[in-house]
Amino acid sequence: MGTMLVFLLSGTLLAATPLLLAAMGELIVERSGILNLSIEGMMALGAVVGFATIMATGSHWLALGAGGLAGVALSVLFAGVVLLALGNQVATGIAVGILGLGLSGLIGKPYEGMTVAPMKRMPIPVLSEIPIIGPGLFNHSLLVYLAPLLAVGLWWMLRSTRVGLVIRAVGESPESAHAIGYSVLMTRFLAIMTGGFMAGLAGAFIATVSATLWSDGMIAGRGWIVVALVVFATWRVDRLVIGAYLFGLATIAELLVQGAGIRVPSQLLTSIPYIATIVAISILSMDGRKMRLNAPASLGRTYNSTA
Amino acid sequence: MMRLPWIVEPRIGRTGPRALLAPLIAVATTILAAVVLMSSQGVAPSRAIWQLYIAPLSSLYNLSEVLLKMAPLLIIAQALAIGFRAKVWNIGAEGQLLLGAIGGSLLPLWFNDSVNPMMLPAMALCGMLFGIGWAALAAFLRTRFNANEILVTLMLNSIALQLLYYLVSGPLRDPYGFNFPQSALFPQVAMLPSLFGMGRANVSIIVALLATVAAWIFVERSMTGYKLQVGGVAPDAARYAGFREKRAVWLSLCIGGAAAGLAGVFEVAGPLGQLQRVVSPGYGFAAIIVAFLGGLNAIGILFAAFFMAVIYVGGDMAQASAGVPYAVNTSLQGVLLVSYIAARLFVDYRVRWRRDITQQGAN
Incomplete structure (x- = not known):
């Protein structure tokens, strides 16, 4: 029972961290009024570039950074098409996502099935000594602790800083933001690049820290769960954190149920996060008025920044 | 404040032959990307x-393969386009196709x-x-609970795949199949008749052309088609005219589901001959x-489906003969759509240098 609980806690944290990282990025992007549906592809590309980097250098930190930069590279393409070529955001997101998945398969071909050493854990003194909770929550790699701290930072940034204000203003009404002298183009470009970095970082985290292997298709829809998480959170950082850990729990439910010896088809268990997403979105979207109140008003709308 | 050195203005009125520009640029870019990607895999450009x-x-056999792959693409794309025009984003055709394959397999x-x-x-x-x-x-979830159809259809894709895995490894598995995760072979009456008596192309391409x-x-x-389109272009006007949005959602998704389901049946009753x-x-x-x-556009989609089918067959052949990974195919599909969307800028908008405009003003 004890080991089961430790696994429950640490597994949830490990599964939730990349979801939270990528979802924070997507939240910034959507708050600026852009719907980026290419997260899945950005995570996949970040994962494979991170994996290739660790194979070449042996450094987890370089791998995470390189994965983030790969996400940025893909996000620049997305930003260019959406902001400069005024492409439809849904279609562009799908297109760039497919490109990212394709490229990740191509780059990852020589690494298929390979594994890497796990990242060094940083047990937190004293706290990690507590039975069950200690090894479950306080014996992880640095990024696992950093993700919720980053979320606090993001919450504060959006709420109380000038940068946050500009992002929100641009997302609510690009016309007004432009009229009072903010650059809609610049704000959105930077927001999208930040989102790309976070998605790439999350992908690299999955490949080099939590799964420690590369296999084509290993992101397995997590990028879409990230997009769903932002809707689930109604664009609020506090709910995003809760959502990420709930979904982290849902993704390891498969292993838990099997570990408990309950006989359920494994395919049903694998589907749990997807089913949970559908249920969560349906329940949360029910109050259409509230959704409209929270959603950035210009989300998904094409804005011509040369006019 | 940063100002772009060019100005983009929407074009008003019919685009005319200019509309061809975007697919042509997209195809050219994709061919270029193919050369680059294949070179990275050690294939010479001309060979790529x-x-x-x-x-x-x-060859006739290869052409027959192109028609075989063109059929499902054409059937599904025609249906999806109807929904996309109404701004109903059904991204779940893959899952609907799998369900069609499952449903079509039950009877045989x-x-x-x-x-x-x-x-x-x-x-x-x-x-x-x-x-x-x-x-x-x-x-249902969109009209009843306002749930975003992009996310729901995407999640349903993943669930459909798991459902298929479950069925072929359990209830629908061939009892004499040595535990392979596949169903028994279909009887002859459940197989699509082939065209020309050679190759694998079958009557599915005829159905696709009829579709x-x-x-x-x-x-x-049709009036219904017109209403759907108005709802996509001008939702407020459509609402004012009494065109119901919920109906558009139901209609778009059901047309997409029917088409994808049919394409799924054609896969199991055509090249596969069983559920896998x-x-x-x-x-x-x-x-x-x-x-x-x-x-x-229905006519445009006909050509697009043909081109995509050529890429599919070319990718398959490159994989078989030169060991080029399938991911090249996926990448090229991404390049194709990205460059098409980017190129639409010059179809839907007029792009002019700011410098030229100020000079005109001075004259």
């Missing part, structure tokens, strides 16, 4: 172009010794109903690209 774009058309597996000539039509109907049912879940005609009539000549873990090489996603590349 031959492999991907000429070899698929170089249950009546494995059947010689009834009505088998194929019954399978098609059953598969379409399964596809509609899967899409209807998204339509194209039907889509054209529906979009261009791998039913579709991503036709449901590729059809989204086809729909856009064809400008969401």
Whole structure:
């Protein structure tokens, strides 16, 4: 029972961290009024570039950074098409996502099935000594602790800083933001690049820290769960954190149920996060008025920044 | 404050032949990308172009493969385009296709010794109903709970795949199949008749062409098609005119589900001949690209589906002969759609240098 609980806690944290990282990025992007549906592809590309980097250098930190930069590279393409070529955001997101998945398969071909050493854990003194909770929550790699701290930072940034204000203003009404002298183009470009970095970082985290292997298709829809998480959170950082850990729990439910010896088809268990997403979105979207109140008003709308 | 050195203005009125610019630029960019990607895999540029774009058309057998792959792409893309015009984003054709394949497989597996000539039509109907049912879940959640159909249809894709895995490794597995995750083979009456008596192309391409005609009539000549389109272009005007949005959502998703379901039946009753873990090489996603590349226009989609099918066959052949990974195919599909969307800028908008405009003003 004890080991089961430790696994429950640490597994949830490990599964939730990349979801939270990528979802924070997507939240910034959507708050600026852009719907980026290419997260899945950005995570996949970040994962494979991170994996290739660790194979070449042996450094987890370089791998995470390189994965983030790969996400940025893909996000620049997305930003260019959406902001400069005024492409439809849904279609562009799908297109760039497919490109990212394709490229990740191509780059990852020589690494298929390979594994890497796990990242060094940083047990937190004293706290990690507590039975069950200690090894479950306080014996992880640095990024696992950093993700919720980053979320606090993001919450504060959006709420109380000038940068946050500009992002929100641009997302609510690009016309007004432009009229009072903010650059809609610049704000959105930077927001999208930040989102790309976070998605790439999350992908690299999955490949080099939590799964420690590369296999084509290993992101397995997590990028879409990230997009769903932002809707689930109604664009609020506090709910995003809760959502990420709930979904982290849902993704390891498969292993838990099997570990408990309950006989359920494994395919049903694998589907749990997807089913949970559908249920969560349906329940949360029910109050259409509230959704409209929270959603950035210009989300998904094409804005011509040369006019 | 940063100002771009050019100005973009929407074009008003019909685009005319200019609309062809975008797909042509997209195809050219994709060919260029193919050369680059294939070179990275150690294939010489001339050989790459031959492999991907000429070899698929170089023999009757290969051409028959192109038609075989074109059929599902065409059927699904025509249906998706109808929804996309109404701004209903059904991204779940892949899952609806899998459900169609499952539904279509039930009859030939249950009546494995059947010689009834009505088998194929019954399978098609059953598969379409399964596809509609899967899409209807998204339509229900969107209209009843306001749940975003993009996310719901996407999640349903993943669930459909797991459902398929479960069925072929359990309830629908061939009892004499040495535990392989696949169903028994279909009886002869459940197989689509082939065309020309050679190659693998079958009557599915004829059905796809008929679907194209039907889509054209529906979009261009029917009141329902017109209402859907108005709802997409001007939702407020559509609401004012009394066109119901919920109906548009239901209709778009059900048409998509039916088409994808039918395409799924054609896969199991055509090249596969049984239900397997791998039913579709991503036709449901590729059809989204086809729909856009064809400008969401029935005739345009016909050409787009053909081009996409050529890439599919070329990619398969390159994989078999030169060991080029399948991911090249996926990448090229992405390049195709990205460059098409980017190139649409010059179709939908007029782009002018700011400098030129100020000079004109001075004169």
